[in-house]
Amino acid sequence: MTVAPAIRVDSTAVTQEIAYRGRWRRMPTKAKVGAVVLGLFVLAAIIGPQVTPYDPSYGNPSPGASLNAPSAAHLLGTTQSGQDVLSQLLVGIRLTLELAIIVGVVATALAVIVGVAAAFLGGFWDEVLSLITNVFLVIPPLPLLIVLLGYPSLRGQAPTILVLAGLGWPWGARVIRAQTLAIRNRDFVAASRETGEKSWRIIAFEIIPNEVSLIAASFVNTVLYAIGASVALAFIGLADLNSWSLGTILYWAESQQALQLGAWWWFVPPGLAVALIGTALVLVNTGIDELGNPRLRDASSASRIAGHWLPPADPTPVLAQVRLGGRVARFLHSFSRSSLLDDVTGGGR
Amino acid sequence: MYFIIRRLIFYVITAWVALTINFFIPRLMPGNAVQAILAKFPDLQPSAYHALEAMLGVGHPGSIWHQYATYVVDVSHFNFGTSVAEYPAQVSTLLGETLPWTITLVGTATVIAFVIGTGLGIVAGWRHGGSLDRVLPGLMFLQAIPYFFFALILLELFALKLHVFPVGQGYGQGLIPGWHWDFISSAIYHSLLPALTIVLTSIAGWMLQMRNVMITTTGEDYVVAAQAKGLHDRRVIFTYAARNAILPQLQGFGLAIGFVVSGALIMEIVFSYPGIGLLLLNAVTSEDYPLMQAIFLVITFAVLIANLIVDLIIVFVDPRARTREAR
Numbered sequence: 233m234t235v236a237p238a239i240r241v242d243s244t245a246v247t248q249e250i251a252y253r254g255r256w257r258r259m260p261t262k263a264k265v266g267a268v269v270l271g272l273f274v275l276a277a278i279i280g281p282q283v284t285p286y287d288p289s290y291g292n293p294s295p296g297a298s299l300n301a302p303s304a305a306h307l308l309g310t311t312q313s314g315q316d317v318l319s320q321l322l323v324g325i326r327l328t329l330e331l332a333i334i335v336g337v338v339a340t341a342l343a344v345i346v347g348v349a350a351a352f353l354g355g356f357w358d359e360v361l362s363l364i365t366n367v368f369l370v371i372p373p374l375p376l377l378i379v380l381l382g383y384p385s386l387r388g389q390a391p392t393i394l395v396l397a398g399l400g401w402p403w404g405a406r407v408i409r410a411q412t413l414a415i416r417n418r419d420f421v422a423a424s425r426e427t428g429e430k431s432w433r434i435i436a437f438e439i440i441p442n443e444v445s446l447i448a449a450s451f452v453n454t455v456l457y458a459i460g461a462s463v464a465l466a467f468i469g470l471a472d473l474n475s476w477s478l479g480t481i482l483y484w485a486e487s488q489q490a491l492q493l494g495a496w497w498w499f500v501p502p503g504l505a506v507a508l509i510g511t512a513l514v515l516v517n518t519g520i521d522e523l524g525n526p527r528l529r530d531a532s533s534a535s536r537i538a539g540h541w542l543p544p545a546d547p548t549p550v551l552a553q554v555r556l557g558g559r560v561a562r563f564l565h566s567f568s569r570s571s572l573l574d575d576v577t578g579g580g581r
Numbered sequence: 582m583y584f585i586i587r588r589l590i591f592y593v594i595t596a597w598v599a600l601t602i603n604f605f606i607p608r609l610m611p612g613n614a615v616q617a618i619l620a621k622f623p624d625l626q627p628s629a630y631h632a633l634e635a636m637l638g639v640g641h642p643g644s645i646w647h648q649y650a651t652y653v654v655d656v657s658h659f660n661f662g663t664s665v666a667e668y669p670a671q672v673s674t675l676l677g678e679t680l681p682w683t684i685t686l687v688g689t690a691t692v693i694a695f696v697i698g699t700g701l702g703i704v705a706g707w708r709h710g711g712s713l714d715r716v717l718p719g720l721m722f723l724q725a726i727p728y729f730f731f732a733l734i735l736l737e738l739f740a741l742k743l744h745v746f747p748v749g750q751g752y753g754q755g756l757i758p759g760w761h762w763d764f765i766s767s768a769i770y771h772s773l774l775p776a777l778t779i780v781l782t783s784i785a786g787w788m789l790q791m792r793n794v795m796i797t798t799t800g801e802d803y804v805v806a807a808q809a810k811g812l813h814d815r816r817v818i819f820t821y822a823a824r825n826a827i828l829p830q831l832q833g834f835g836l837a838i839g840f841v842v843s844g845a846l847i848m849e850i851v852f853s854y855p856g857i858g859l860l861l862l863n864a865v866t867s868e869d870y871p872l873m874q875a876i877f878l879v880i881t882f883a884v885l886i887a888n889l890i891v892d893l894i895i896v897f898v899d900p901r902a903r904t905r906e907a908r
Contacts, residue, residue, distance in 0.1 A: 262718065367595045369836060372884050374843030375861070375877040376602070382865060382873050383610045403836075456725075463727055464847045468862055482730070486851075491737055503730035510725025515718070521793070 263519020269512035273505070277329040280322030288319040288476050302497050309497035312488045320476050321501050327477040328459060329509070331393055335458035338397035340451040343404030344443075348435055350405070351412035362409065369402040377461060381470040388472050392465070396458050404450030411446050415439050445520055452517045456510060463506050478502045584902045588892045592885045599881040603874050604652050608645075661875035664864075672875045675860060680879065682751055683856035686772050687845040690779035691838065697780070698787025699830055703823045705788060706795025717792075720785035728844035732778045732851040739774060746774045749853035775852045779845055790833050794826040801825075828899050835891040839884045846880075 285307075292298075292314030300310040308317040350361035380386055380395050415421060421438050429438075440447075465471055466479025469487075473480055485491075485499040655661070661672035705713035723731075740748045752758065753767040798804060799822050807821045849858030857876055864872035896902045 265718075363591075363594065366591065367598050370592075370595050370839065370884065370888060371599055371881050372839030372843050374840075374846070375880045378861060378865060379603070379606055379870075379873050379877045382868065382870060384868075385610070460727060460844075464729065464844070467727075467729055467847060468850065468865055470865060486733075491733060491741065494741070496737065499730075499733055503727065503733065506730065507722060507726040510727075511718075511722045514721045514725055518721075518789075 260519045260522045262515045263522070266512040266515025266517075266519060269508060270516060273325060273329065273509050273512070276322060277326040281326050284316075284319035284322045286316035286319045288315060288323045291315050308501050309495070311484065311498055312490075312493070312495070317481075317498055317501060320481050321478075321505065323476040324478045324481050324502060325505060327389070327475060328462065328479065328506075331389060331396075331462055331477070332455045332458040334393050335396045335400060335462075336451050336455035338393070339400035339454045339458075340404055340447060342397065342401035343408055343450055343454075344440070344447060346401065346405040347408030348412050348439065350409045351416060352431065352435060352439075358409075361405075365402045365405045365409070368399065369406060373399045373457075374461060374464065377465060378468070378470060381465060387470065389475070392462065392471065396461055400454050400457055404447075404454060407446060407450060408443060411443050412439055415442050445523060449517055449520045452513050452520070456513045456517075459506060459509060459513075478506050582896070582903075584896055585892060588889065592889060596882060596885055599878060600653065600656060603878055604649060606874070607870060656878065661878075662871040664869055664872050672872050675872065676857070676875060676879055679855060679857050679860045682854065683845070683849065683858065684883070686775055686849075686854065686856065687779065687842055690776040690845075691783065691841050693776070694780040694783045695787050695834060698784040699791045699827070701784070702788040702791025702830075703795055703818065703826070705792040706799060706826070707818050707822065709796050709799070717785075717789070720788060723781055724783070724785035724789075726782055728778060728782055728848040729851050731782050732775070732848045735774055735778055736851060747771050749851075751855040772854070775845075775848060775854055778848055779841070782844070783841055786837065787830070787834075791826060791830050794829050795822060798822045798826040828895065831891055831895050831898065835888040838887045838891075842880060842884060 292310070294314070298310065298312055298314050300306055300314075302309045306316050306318065308321065310316055311320075346361055346365060350358045350365070353361075376399060377395060381392065386392070386395060416439065421434060424434050424438055462471070462477070463479035463482065466473075466477055467482050467486065469483055471477065471480055471483070473483065479502075481502040482499055485495070485502075490496075490498040659673045661676070664670045664672050664675055701713065705711070705717070708714075736748065739746045747753070747770065749771075751768060751771055752764060753771070756764045756767055758764055801822075804817060804822050807817045812821075846856075846858035846861055848854075849856045850862045853859060857880065860872065861876050863869070864876065
């Protein structure tokens with residue numbers, strides 16, 4: 233039988249090889265693409281404002297500088313008042329990403345606190361917290377945001393962050409509560425409770441570490457929501473219109489008739505930037521999903537184990553079979569999950 | 582109908598929370614509608630302040646409980662006060678004029694997107710790794726585009742460059758709204774591009790969600806068993822796999838509808854579509870707080886009703902929701 237030789241294999245070589253390949257190599261391709269694109273935008277946000285070719289707010293008064301198509305002097309053209317679109321974009325990416333990431337951190341922290349508290353306290357408090365979570369999950373956030381930001385005193389960057397974070401936590405809280413409920417009944421949590429661990433220690437060292445991928449996904453989703461909401465709000469003028477964010481660029485382009493004037497270079501780059509950041513975040517999230525649920529992976533994203541490519545749906549092979557060589561490995565692929573029980577040393581079926 | 586009663590209680594609580602938030606926001610904020618008007622028309626006499634207050638119903642007479650009771654009674658009679666921007670129009674009149682446009686457009690487009698997206702998701706989930714999986718990144722890109730930006734692009738391409746569709750508005754100029762074919766055909770023609778925007782940008786979300794649930798369901802033992810029995814693929818897909826995968830999809834639909842409606846409102850602005858979204862923009866630019874707040878309430882209630890409809894469908898589809906034990 234084939235299972236026997238597996239025991240004799242020198243397994244240290246294989247584990248070392250896997251460890252050496254690192255986490256990056258094992259990430260799904262989609263997540264890698266997403267991470268790279270996201271990295272580029274984060275880089276632009278960090279160094280962008282330092283390398284802007286012009287002052288984004290400086291309007292060149294000469295009529296020749298108005299609404300220039302992209303050229304060597306203005307890589308993304310100019311606005312109606314002769315402002316450089318590229319400079320606005322570089323500054324705008326910083327402001328939009330900054331807002332989205334802070335909202336993501338604050339809202340995810342709230343989600344973890346509410347979700348874990350609801351699941352851990354149980355009973356009455358669980359009912360109350362779950363009810364609040366579900367109520368704010370159903371109330372559409374954008375109209376409420378508009379009502380709140382309709383008051384000019386709330387329109388700066390900091391108030392907007394607070395309001396967005398205050399309405400962005402329910403989704404994460406709901407998912408985290410469900411996961412915490414599942415984990416708190418596991419044996420290792422019961423064991424640490426029996427040994428007299430304090431509740432906060434169990435939460436911080438037993439439960440939260442087991443929810444890292446869920447928390448990460450919830451963070452990515454919140455950032456996505458914050459970008460979408462803040463850009464939409466700025467687009468209808470509910471933002472500090474003297475600052476440059478991706479949303480305010482779009483606001484000025486729309487209110488100064490960029491579309492009707494045919495100035496595509498004015499409104500396409502900021503919109504495209506929003507779409508690309510969004511796509512990158514969705515890709516990263518899919519990657520996180522796929523790490524947690526291997527069935528979702530592409531059939532093509534086979535992982536390489538001990539030098540052989542295996543589709544994700546296949547069960548982890550017994551090491552001996554993998555080491556038998558390419559022909560047998562290919563043979564293994566062609567079978568369903570039950571193939572490992574068959575006699576493969578024959579190989580020639 | 583234990584499940585439905587549970588949900589109804591929940592929606593009543595949610596509606597009450599929305600109502601209460603709406604009541605307290607203007608009372609916690611500095612400034613009010615009358616001050617906004619006074620700021621815009623500095624020539625007004627100070628004595629006009631009280632007159633305006635009385636007229637617009639923004640004065641705060643009596644105790645907070647008395648105000649609250651009056652407010653709830655007003656809202657239950659669809660009395661949302663007077664619009665500041667389009668004074669002396671009643672807010673409820675403005676809502677009544679615009680709501681049908683939005684509900685027809687957003688409702689139809691969302692249902693179409695949901696049906697197509699779910700259908701594609703079923704196929705993509707069943708043929709996991711097939712050709713539909715290869716267009717997924719493209720669809721994710723479409724999904725990540727803000728509605729209003731996609732609307733701008735479609736407008737640029739199809740209305741300004743190719744002249745296939747009108748540049749905006751809800752119907753052709755000079756037509757009188759009414760139940761006659763000239764108007765209806767014009768309204769449909771004008772709504773095609775906005776509808777296309779909603780369908781194209783939201784389809785990927787439904788498809789992705791359905792695909793993922795479908796893949797998980799396809800791995801379940803009962804699906805494998807159905808295949809092993811030699812049942813036809815179509816029967817396995819629809820009566821075994823998709824039948825069960827549709828339940829989380831429907832629940833997701835209820836939760837996502839708020840986001841779809843929010844996005845669609847901003848999109849309406851780009852198309853100058855005569856719906857709630859354009860009204861909302863006017864309310865924002867003229868700082869018309871009574872109108873903004875009424876719109877928030879109306880949209881919230883619309884989303885709650887949509888959720889209730891989804892719940893009724895879930896009861897119809899899911900036998901577990903019909904039993905007492907269902908949560």
